[in-house]
Amino acid sequence: MHDLKAIRETPEAFDLALARRRLEPRSALVLELDSQRRAVQTELNDLQARRNEASKRIGQVKKEGGDAQALVDEVAGIKATMAALEARLGDLDRDLDGHLMGLPNILDDGVPEGPDESANVEVRRWGTPRAFDFTARQHFEIGESLGGMDFEAAARLSGARFVVLKGQIARLERALGQFMLDLHITEHGYQEVQTPVLVRAPALQGTGQLPKFAEDLFRVEQDFFLIPTAEVTLTNLVAGQVLAATALPLRMTAFTQCFRSEAGAAGKDTRGMIRQHQFEKVEMVSIVHPDDSAAELDRMTACAEDVLKRLDLPYRVMALCAGDVGFSARQTYDLEVWLPGQDRYREISSCSNTGDFQARRMNGRFKVEGEKGTRFVHTLNGSGVAVGRCLVAVLENYQNADGTVSVPEALRGYMGGLERLGG
Structure with missing residues (x-):
């Protein structure tokens, strides 16, 4: 607003x-x-x-x-x-x-000009893509060969853009989510929160998904919607509230299922797990004083980067241009992870500062003791990171010539000491 x-x-x-x-x-x-x-x-x-x-x-x-x-x-x-x-x-x-x-947020002055993603600006990159002495396969080829990724069974159950994960691969995805959540809680200062995945329309209006993007949502009975991201529920925890200035910043993280209709994605990423109707994500949300939101965006982006660094996954950070920044955001950094099977970088996290745009829509405010009136908080959100896409990145970057997949050291404790999938 x-x-x-x-x-x-x-x-x-x-x-x-x-x-x-x-x-x-x-x-x-x-x-x-x-x-x-x-x-x-x-x-x-x-x-x-x-x-x-x-x-x-x-x-x-x-x-x-x-x-x-x-x-x-x-x-x-x-x-x-x-x-x-x-x-x-x-x-x-x-x-x-x-x-x-129906009008999008005002962009930050530092957002690069440009009509679409082709004008996004690379800010930095980390890690060196691995040189393979064999032809790198895509994640769905690896997953299917290991018997842990079944798209046909998912299609029989639910149709296109779903997957059934089994055995070691299912455990690996669970390990990734737990690893990310533990990292954000123990080292990055976020509070773990469990939220509903069903919300009513006002919550989606507050974060900007409604009314403009109704077609991207799954609506169910009794006027409930399935959340497209835990940004919706975490941010709306302060809807209609007046916080004490001393309570800021609030930093929250949640590991949830997310649901998106992918209405505008016909023909895109039809194979594999890159673009699905149901997926898991670890979300980060910060509620901060207006003076601190620019620095908080850098901090949040660094927290998402730390996940990829701990997993030794090469990535780059992109500053989105004016034509690619999302509706509610004033400034956004995307993290793109290297996928050797596709021979390209793909988005795995998006960290955005929305300023007071969402706070105005949901009436989230704070008050400084001794001062008259209240002010709107600033809200930020970021993927920390998309778990399914991170699974894709691990399978592709850690694949071996014999068809096995090495388990990143950071995940072995979550995998009962397992060092290799399919070995």
Whole structure:
């Protein structure tokens, strides 16, 4: 959600900010609706004052033995007019909120210009891709040959974009999630939180998935939605709350199932585990003071990088350009892990600073003791990391010529000391 006061004061700046996202100017429409709403509200306030005055006068006239019928009729007329104006105000509020809800966040000044992912900027890279003396296979070839990855069985159960994991590979995925969670809790200062995976619409409105991206969500009975990421539940823990400034920062992490319809992904990554309807992810969310959010984004990105470093997986960090930053974010860094089977880097984590955009939508605030009023918190979210994609990266980077897969040292304690899959 956007600061309406700021749009009133600097409409040109607002339109320029939208232009960075290839959007047409919207300030004129927003301000016209705002002007109409404020005019109706002023008229309502004036009528309320007159109704109160007339009602008070009715009692005085009757007390003096006079005829108050004209005043009674006036009050009745005022009530009827106010009812119509309140309905009009409700319509204007919904229209204004609808327009503001549909507009993306204002980008940070440091976001590179560009129309799409081709203009993303590499910030740094870590690790050297392994040189294979055999032809590296893709993860689904490795998983199927080991008997631990069954796409046909999943298709019989649920259709396309699902997988059944078995045996050592299923255990390896579980080990990855536990490893990530333990690392964030014990070394990175995040608090572990278990949240529901079913939420109602207001939670998704708060983080920006609704109303614009409804087609990407799975909606179930009784107006519940399956979460596309634990960002939704973790961030909304402060919805409608006023936190003490001394309680900030809040850093939370959760290991959950996530569900996405992949509505716009027809034909993309149809084989394997890169793009699925159901997947596991370890999510990080930070709730911070506005002055600290830029530094927190760097910190969160470093926490996600640490996962890949501990697993010795080569990766690069990309600063997303204006045309590729997500709807709710003001600035985003993607981590892309090297996949030798595909001979390319692929996204495995996305860390974003949303500023006060989500906080305004969900009314999450903080208060400094001794100061008047409250301020909106800043929220950040990041994958720490996508567990299924990390499984893909481990299988491809640790594959051996004999068809086995070495277990990264960081995971062997979670695997009962197992050093090799299929050995």
